[in-house]
Amino acid sequence: MKTFRYPDPAEWPQLIKRAIGNQQEVMERVKPILDAIKRDKDKAVGEFTAKFDGIALNTFEVPEEEVKKGCLEVDSKLKSAINAAILNIRQFHESQKLPIKKVETTPGVVCWQRSTPIERVGLYIPGGSAPLFSTVLMLAIPAAIAGCKDIVLCSPPDKEGKIHPAILFAAHLTGVTKIFKVGGAQAIAAMAYGTETIPKVDKIFGPGNSYVTAAKQLVTLDGVAIDLPAGPSEVMVMADESADPDFVASDLLSQAEHGPDSQSILVTNSESLAEAVTEKIDEQLQHLPRAQTTRKALQNSRIILLKTMDQMVAFSNSYAPEHLILAVRNPEYVSENIINAGSVFLGHFTPESAGDYASGTNHTLPTYGYARAYSGVNLDSFCKKITFQKISEKGLQKLGPIIETMAAAEQLDAHKMAVSLRLKKT
Structure with a gap:
């Protein structure tokens, strides 16, 4: 990680840039995939699955027997952890339900708003080197609470034509109605346009690589809604001299291991902390299985030294991080001035990992600075708001x-x- 010492605010726009590839080039490569699936449906899905996932499938839907078998393969400790996480995530999202409130704006004029579920939603769950079964919980639980009638899940198959057992287990517990062995841009296209076997949905949710992200953006041009714009995952740690260098280093590494294009930012007013964190990162890297991926991400990551807490807050709001950890003395006070962030983690014992898995908040969040205008996924993401009015004579x-x-x-x-x-x- 490169250190930038007391940069002038005029330099901040350069420092808040994300490491992103040529998105236009990715769009041009994805568009033919969408066009082919729109035209040839299941045939095209099968061809792209064979090409990109290395497996020829006769059918894409996961049968009930395969789901049951997958559930049996998940060890009991992980099952207990998933069940505990489900309780917390469900409790937090249930709390977002609001009662209908009728307002008489003028005598004899009554207006109100009712939340109604989106009927058919599609969930994309990455399943490559890190099968994200936790994302099933984050998307399927609020979809079920909202009352979505059809919850369709797509996830790429492995070389044996199977979906990771933990993904199947999480889907089974959270009310997913159909599961398909389809990944990448072809999965997004299939859910957007529908095929002979994969139903067309009204809104698509879920993270993915640059091709998945491009596909989601392109299908919006055909009237399909998506959860939010997203890019590579990111974290910012705001830390003062009270922070533990070991904790800060682990938080930066936990985000960097997501992928080579992820970004980790440390903003601090303590030179000694910055130096200690750099040392701890080198130490902890030695023990990470995904060290190669993590090192690539760290090349695009940085440490920003600033003089005051006010400057640190201003820099954070300019960056608008997906995840923001406040490893400072008075995190509650500092948090009052945070206006741009996907999710905020207060204090030395609140790692970003908690939000990723089990604290209850949703981990599907805006990245690439979109936190300036977008919220993370929540119960309302799966609903439509319909207004009503009644006027007497x-x-x-x-x-x-x-x-x-x-x-x-x-x-x-x-x-x-x-x-x-x-x-x-x-």
Whole structure:
């Protein structure tokens, strides 16, 4: 990790840049995949699965017997951990339900809003070197709480044509209705357009590599909704002299091991901490199986030395991190000034890993600075908000003249007439 010592604010825009490849080139490579699946459906899905995953499949759907067998292969300790995580995630997302509140805006004019579930949702679960069964929990649990009728899951098969048992177990426990052995851009296309066997969905959720991300962005042009724009995973640790260098190093490494294009940022006002963290990173790297991937990510990561806590907060808000760890003396006080972040972790004993797995919050979060405008996935992500209104005769007598005046000013006479005709009969 390269250290930048007390950069001027004019230099910050360069320092908040992410390491991202040529997205236009990726889009151009993905588009033919989408076009082929839109045209040839299951045939094209099979061809791309053979090409990219190295396995020829006769059928894509995972049968119930295979799901049951996969569940039996998950060891009891992991099953207990998943069940404990499910309870926390469910409790947190259940708390996001809001009662219907009717508001009388004018005497006789009542308005309200009702949350209704999206009928068909598609969940993409990466399954390569790190099968993310935890993402099944983060997506399927709020989908089930929201009341989504169909929850379709796609995940790439391994060389034997199987999906990782932990993914099957998590899907079985959380209400997924159909599971398909399809990965990459072809999975996104299949859920977006539908095939003979894979149903078309209304909204697609889930992380993925640059090809999956590009596919999600492209299908929005055809009217398919997605959860949020996303890029490589990232973490920022804001730390002062009270932080433990071992903890900070482990937090930076835990994000860097996601992939070579991940990014870890340390922002601190302590030179001694920065030096100690650098040493601890070198020590801890020796014990990581994914050290090669992690080292590549660290090449795009950095340590930023700033003079004051106010500067550290301002830099963090400019960067808008996916994950922000406040390893500082008064994390609650500092957190009050955080306005751009996907998820915030307060204090020395709150690792980002907790949010990734089991604390209860959702780990599907905006990256690449999108936290300036987007929220992470939550219960509302799986719902639509429909507004309702009811006006009595007395209410229209009160509100009608206002509507007539405004409609006339916009020269929309039919709008005015719809009110005037009713007023004559009240």
